[in-house]
Amino acid sequence: MIYTVTLNPSIDYIVEVSDFNLGSLNRMTRDLKLPGGKGINVSRVLKQLGYDSTALGFLGGFTGEFIQEWLSDEEINTNFTSIKGDTRINVKLKSDQETEINASGPIITNSEANDFLTVIEQLTSKDVVILSGNQPASLPDDFYQKIILKIKALGAEFVMDTTGQTLLDSLAFHPLLVKPNHHELAEMFHVTFSSVEEMIPYGKKLIEMGASYALVSMAGDGALFFTRDNVYQSTVPKGKVKNSVGAGDSMVAGFVGTLLKENDSQLAFKTGVATGSATAFSDDLAKKSEIENLISQVTISSINN
Template sequence: MIYTVTLNPSLDYIVGLEDLELGKVNRSEDTATFPGGKGINVSRVLKRLGQPSCALGFTGGFTGDFIKSALEKEEVHTDFVKVDGDTRINVKIKSGHETEINGPSPEIKAEHLNLLKNKFNAITHDDVVVVAGSLPEKLEPSFYRELIELVPDGTKVIVDTKGVPLNQAILAKPFLIKPNHHELADLFNVEIDNSEDAEKYARKLVGAGAENVLVSMAGDGALLVTASGSYLCNVPKGTVVNSVGAGDSVVAGFVANYLQSSNIIEAFQYGVAAGSASAFSMEFCKKNEVEELFKTIQVREFEKGGE
């Protein structure tokens, strides 16, 4: 089983309008409501790729009920811990510029943390666990690390977060981490604008405990660094119409393929195809789109000075 963990989910309310005028009444042209959160996105894409998963995390109130119901309609299994407050609402305003207003997280009490940890007792070394996204306010930045340390040896854990929670999670020796090049740069307080710098700092994270590091670099492709080598791949040609969820699609594509192939290079290639397919669509990728793009992606060994 694949378990996705979203500790800070959201109800995403998308508002489209021609122009946002501050201080005035604005009439939206269209709206949409979705369950949000990186781990939840991974589960939704996995379903599209033919892989079942179970979404874990914290939800509460009418917004939490919406998330659970929406995922069940998509045939995504859920096993959330119910908290007392309402799951946050994130408003995304799409006009000339995209504006986001993210709501506060509900309070997560010690009893809720323990209930989530208890669910990890069912995880075996044959399972895959994806922990993704931000932590709710007031949670210790080491909480991802604590969760990873609960799973049995041999369990494949993928981490997609940033900052101190990512640094802490690396200490638990996850199978894969997936920062983008900006998040990688922030970890070392440097600027990264080429694949050679990205490889250098990703290699440091392998030395710190991550088994594999996948760095997405937007239009410049992606980089995979393992204990035995480093690899670059191109991004297929296409028009980017929606970057939301592209990184989560990379994770979902990687996991879906790795479970079938056990080949980390092929999984890397498939993950990039899934991320690109989502970026080229107003919605998440479809399996046939991913498989078509997969054929166009070339993976090559990284060579210093030979970008």
């Protein structure tokens, strides 16, 4: 079973304003409310691809009920830990430019945190856990490490889709996959990149430090894929970008689902790129038909250096 973990989910309230003017009355042309959070996005895209998963994390209040009902309607398995606080609402303003206003999230008590860790203890060695996104400030700094230690003790595998020191610290526990974008990769190693070639040594470092696979997304420039033996680069399909939210999560879903089913890392990479692109070209997350239409447009080449 694939499990996804979203420690700080949200309702994403998407508001479209044709010509936004700061300090003035603006009237929206369209609005949309969607369940948000990186792990939740992964579960929703996995479902589109035909793969079952169970979404884990913290939910509370009327906002948490909205997310739970939405996922139930999409027939996605859930086992969320209930909290007293309200799950947050993030505002995504789409106008001439895209602006995001993200809430910090609810306070999670020690008792609620321990309840979540009890859920993790139910894993088996056949499971893969996808850990996505940042954690609420009220959780201990080492909470992700506590989760990872329990996952490894049970013989399960994990994917790490976070940033910064949290991602670097996870490498010692040998994640199946890590997925920074090129900006996050630069920040982790305190460098800047002016070319794809400059990224390659640092992507390789992720493998040397413990990851089995590493994906580095580069927006319109495609993606890099690192294995223990090789480095690959992809093209990206052509299309109009409508949505920057969830594209990276969709890439993770496409990669992990395909890898576990087909045991073919290059096919998984290709599917991941197509899935991320399909979300970028959509108002919401990618649909199966959209993904299938784009896979043939993705080409993979080996980089020898």
